[in-house]
Amino acid sequence: MKRAVAGGAIALALAVLCTPVLAEDLDFVLTNNSSFAVKSFFTSPADVDTWEEDVFGENYLPAGNYVTVTIGDGREQCTYDMKFIMEDDSEFIEKGVDLCELGEYTLSDAQ
Template identity: 50%
Template sequence: MRNFGKYLIALAATCGLAAITGPAMADDLEFTLTNATSVSATEFYVSPANVDDWESNLLDGKYLPAGNEVTVTIGDGRRTCTYDLKTVFEDGRTAQNDGVDLCQTGKYTVHE
C-alpha cells in the first residue's frame, strides 16, 4: 500500500506541473522533461539563454520522482528556442545545462 501512495503523489506532481504551465498557445514551446536520476527533482527552472536570472520554479511545491517524465509547456510569449535549465534535487544537489535548443530536441532528460 505504501508504494501505491507514492504512485499517487507522483501522479499528482505530474498533473500539477501540467496545470501550472497552462494551455498550449500557438507560440508556446512544449517539451518532455524526464528525470533519469535516482532522486526526486524538487525544483525545475527554465530561463531564456539571454536572461541573467532564473525565472519561476515550474515544480512550485511539487516534485518529479526519479524515473518519471512530464510534459512542460513554456507559455512566456517569447519566440526563442534556446533555454538554460536548472534542476534541484531532494538531496540538495543541482544539475544545470545552458543553451539547450528545446525546439529541436522536444525533450530534456536530467542525468546524475
C-alpha cells in the first residue's frame, strides 16, 4: 500500500514538472502626462515588425489620466515597442521598453 502511494506521488510530481508553463498576461500602468488625449495605442513585441490591434479600441486616454493595460498575447516577453496616436493625429513611437522591469510607462510632452 505504501509503495502505491509513493509511486502515485512520484507520478504526480513528474506530471507537474512536465506540464508546459503557460505565459502570463503582462500588466502595467500607462500614464498620460502629455497635453493631448491618446486616441490609439498599439504594442508589439520588440522582435516583431508589425503592430498588434489598438489596445484602446473605441476608448481613449485623456491627458492627465492613467489606466492599467493588460497585454494578453500569450508570449513570454517583457520588451515591447509602443505606438501612440494623439488626438491631434501626431504619432509617437517608443521602442524597446522593458515593461516587466518598469511595471509602468509615462507618456509626456518632453518625449
